[in-house]
Amino acid sequence: DSLFSTQISHLALDIGGTLIKLVYFSPNGDNCEDGSIVVGNNGCSAVQGRLCFAKFETRKIDDCLDFIRLNILQHSGVQHPNGTERDKLSVKATGGGAFKFADLFKEKLGIVFDKEDEMHSLVCGVNFLLKTVPREAFTYLDGQKEFVQIDHNDLYPYLLVNIGSGVSMIKVDGDGKYERISGTSLGGGTFLGLGKLLTKCKSFDELLELSHQGNNRVIDMLVGDIYGGTDYSKIGLSSTAIASSFGKAISDGKELEDYQPEDVARSLLRMISNNIGQIAYLNALRFGLKRIFFGGFFIRGLEYTMDTISVAVHFWSRGEAKAMFLRHEGFLGALGAFTSYKD
Numbered sequence: 001d002s003l004f005s006t007q008i009s010h011l012a013l014d015i016g017g018t019l020i021k022l023v024y025f026s027p028n029g030d031n032c033e034d035g036s037i038v039v040g041n042n043g044c045s046a047v048q049g050r051l052c053f054a055k056f057e058t059r060k061i062d063d064c065l066d067f068i069r070l071n072i073l074q075h076s077g078v079q080h081p082n083g084t085e086r087d088k089l090s091v092k093a094t095g096g097g098a099f100k101f102a103d104l105f106k107e108k109l110g111i112v113f114d115k116e117d118e119m120h121s122l123v124c125g126v127n128f129l130l131k132t133v134p135r136e137a138f139t140y141l142d143g144q145k146e147f148v149q150i151d152h153n154d155l156y157p158y159l160l161v162n163i164g165s166g167v168s169m170i171k172v173d174g175d176g177k178y179e180r181i182s183g184t185s186l187g188g189g190t191f192l193g194l195g196k197l198l199t200k201c202k203s204f205d206e207l208l209e210l211s212h213q214g215n216n217r218v219i220d221m222l223v224g225d226i227y228g229g230t231d232y233s234k235i236g237l238s239s240t241a242i243a244s245s246f247g248k249a250i251s252d253g254k255e256l257e258d259y260q261p262e263d264v265a266r267s268l269l270r271m272i273s274n275n276i277g278q279i280a281y282l283n284a285l286r287f288g289l290k291r292i293f294f295g296g297f298f299i300r301g302l303e304y305t306m307d308t309i310s311v312a313v314h315f316w317s318r319g320e321a322k323a324m325f326l327r328h329e330g331f332l333g334a335l336g337a338f339t340s341y342k343d
């Protein structure tokens with residue numbers, strides 16, 4: 001079969017529940033969005049160019065098909081199959097959609113998916129970034145972003161927390177050595193889904209924008225609300241700590257309409273981020289892991305989200321564990337699938 005298929009070795013897809021992520025090679029970097037990675041500039045590689053990134057909503061998969069048709073197939077010099085059964089173009093694909101949409105890609109673009117395991121791709125993607133891309137990992141605490149230079153010989157073990165529609169937590173011990181140890185269904189999909197229902201906003205960007213302007217203290221029940229403004233210092237809780245997410249909504253007899261959507265969005269973002277930070281910390285503790293890398297498109301480089309997660313990890317671990325973020329957070333699986341071309 002492979003005799004008759006041509007590998008397009010410059011495109012990989014990660015088709016998730018919410019978003020489709022594309023990584024593709026472009027010799028001149030035309031139409032590349034921000035964050036592209038220069039490859040082959042060390043003189044060792046025959047190919048020089050850029051790794052480019054693109055994303056589409058899974059529910060608008062036709063936009064993705066058009067993009068590939070116009071920007072990748074036509075520019076690649078690879079001939080579109082002429083319709084015979086034998087001519088196939090093969091690309092690396094991961095995520096649930098690699099199964100769900102396999103027939104669609106075959107039918108519409110003549111592309112056959114060479115499927116890569118999702119967890120394996122995630123881990124490969126992170127390892128690739130940490131080992132080869134400078135200024136990839138950073139910490140975010142107290143409004144300060146600090147890049148961390150990772151020593152290749154001292155990379156493992158670490159905990160990878162991928163916050164996509166759902167959340168996966170993976171203990172990584174080496175190249176190809178990993179185990180999915182935990183997860184939670186309260187993830188990015190929950191934030192977006194509940195956010196849409198509660199605020200009537202239409203998109204993730206709109207929801208983020210709302211959360212930016214909101215104040216979670218309007219809806220969250222704080223320790224100070226219970227203790228009359230004072231700290232519960234005996235057990236180390238400050239008056240501003242959240243005692244109960246959305247807890248104030250029970251007491252004052254208000255309806256949803258009485259709250260500002262901004263405040264609802266803010267509480268929701270805080271609740272989801274806090275919860276993930278806490279579960280991540282508990283799993284790091286379980287296996288004695290000091291470093292936690294957070295990825296997935298939920299984060300989107302948003303300061304408030306990163307700060308909440310960092311504070312949760314810092315608070316619960318008493319400064320022992322460190323939350324770290326990745327510049328190419330959303331493309332981990334797609335990058336991992338891309339790097340598998342050389343296997």
Ligand code: ADP
Nearest residue numbers: 016017018019164165188189192204296297298
């Ligand atoms: P998946 O592979 O499950 O689709 P991703 O890592 O792509 O996961 O993350 C999806 C999540 O990212 C969404 O649930 C949402 O919280 C968030 N997100 C970020 N940007 C967008 C966007 N433009 N549209 C929809 N969701 C987005």
